[in-house]
Amino acid sequence: MNNFSEAQKSAAVERPAISALCLAPMAGVTDVAFREVCVSFGAVQTCSEMVSARALVYQDKKSLTLLPRGKGETNYAVQLFGHEPELLAAAAEKVIALEKPDWLDLNMGCPTGKIIRNGDGAALMQNPRLVGEIVAAVRSAVGGSAKLSVKIRKGFDNGNINAVEIAQIAEANGAQRITVHGRTAKQLYSGLSDSSIIREVKKAVSVPVVANGDVFSPRDAEKLLQYTGADYAMVGRGAMGNPWIFAGLEAPGLYERVTVALAQISRAAELKGEYVACLEARKHFAWYLRGLRGATRLRDKISRVTTLGELRGIAVELCGNL
Numbered sequence: 662m663n664n665f666s667e668a669q670k671s672a673a674v675e676r677p678a679i680s681a682l683c684l685a686p687m688a689g690v691t692d693v694a695f696r697e698v699c700v701s702f703g704a705v706q707t708c709s710e711m712v713s714a715r716a717l718v719y720q721d722k723k724s725l726t727l728l729p730r731g732k733g734e735t736n737y738a739v740q741l742f743g744h745e746p747e748l749l750a751a752a753a754e755k756v757i758a759l760e761k762p763d764w765l766d767l768n769m770g771c772p773t774g775k776i777i778r779n780g781d782g783a784a785l786m787q788n789p790r791l792v793g794e795i796v797a798a799v800r801s802a803v804g805g806s807a808k809l810s811v812k813i814r815k816g817f818d819n820g821n822i823n824a825v826e827i828a829q830i831a832e833a834n835g836a837q838r839i840t841v842h843g844r845t846a847k848q849l850y851s852g853l854s855d856s857s858i859i860r861e862v863k864k865a866v867s868v869p870v871v872a873n874g875d876v877f878s879p880r881d882a883e884k885l886l887q888y889t890g891a892d893y894a895m896v897g898r899g900a901m902g903n904p905w906i907f908a909g910l911e912a913p914g915l916y917e918r919v920t921v922a923l924a925q926i927s928r929a930a931e932l933k934g935e936y937v938a939c940l941e942a943r944k945h946f947a948w949y950l951r952g953l954r955g956a957t958r959l960r961d962k963i964s965r966v967t968t969l970g971e972l973r974g975i976a977v978e979l980c981g982n983l
């Protein structure tokens with residue numbers, strides 16, 4: 662990223678980032694352009710959107726586009742989902758051969774209906790034995806070429822809270838890091854994330870633990886790290902349109918937000934083409950402007966953007982000449 666204002670850069674430099682904040686994998690959100698912005702603000706780890714092991718093994722083109730590492734992503738994970746140990750192992754080998762990520766992450770937390778019905782994502786938490794087989798198979802496929810991590814939830818539902826058991830099984834079979842989101846799959850994103858389960862996992866395993874759930878400010882991250890004793894905190898929704906969180910900063914004013922948003926979307930256009938980038942930019946731009954009064958009146962225009970020129974026009978309407 663080279664389009665940040667000087668004020669922007671110096672603000673980030675003056676206040677050091679919390680050195681333990683990772684960007685969460687988010688399908689449809691954490692593309693290369695957004696991850697590069699987050700890294701430039703201090704995210705210590707980034708992760709691809711989740712990639713289907715099956716689709717990858719069968720050469721699905723869209724899945725292949727999700728793999729590449731962006732500029733400056735020096736601690737980069739590719740996340741796979743699936744439920745068949747051999748297929749996940751084959752996909753992991755392919756990812757290593759194509760992209761050489763620093764980490765291979767296994768998704769055992771996705772609560773979406775379609776994923777669960779296939780036995781993938783958080784459905785795996787209902788089958789501890791299969792978790793062990795998957796981690797062991799992928800560990801042996803990856804060898805020393807990348808580190809292996811797993812991302813889990815508190816449990817599948819309130820009757821099945823087994824994050825500690827799953828984390829221990831993952832560790833015993835070769836996982837080198839565990840991320841825990843403190844909600845059950847049934848909860849989706851409702852209620853509050855339960856930090857105490859993360860604390861229990863941290864006490865129960867020796868590998869580093871990443872605490873995830875409801876970090877919306879630098880202060881939230883500090884509190885979560887302190888309470889759980891986790892080694893890292895992971896930010897998902899709190900980073901949407903708010904990469905400043907990685908620099909330990911509150912979101913700045915309109916001008917800086919628009920400048921960073923435009924830089925991100927221009928970069929996305931370089932990588933995906935202008936049309937696709939602009940369709941996806943609608944949500945990113947709206948997130949960047951969240952909470953700013955003047956922005957509400959332009960919401961309709963933003964939701965119809967198809968070119969970078971239109972987007973720049975809106976930016977000028979908001980801020981004057983940039």
Ligand SMILES: Cc1cc2nc3c(=O)[nH]c(=O)nc-3n(C[C@H](O)[C@H](O)[C@H](O)COP(=O)(O)O)c2cc1C
Nearest residue numbers: 685686687688710711768842874875876896897898
């Ligand atoms: C739009 C969206 C997409 C997500 N996609 C993924 C994904 O691909 N893989 C994954 O492990 N988790 C995914 N998640 C879950 C997040 O990584 C994270 O665990 C969750 O949002 C809780 O963190 P937060 O409270 O900081 O948002 C997604 C979440 C959202 C909101």
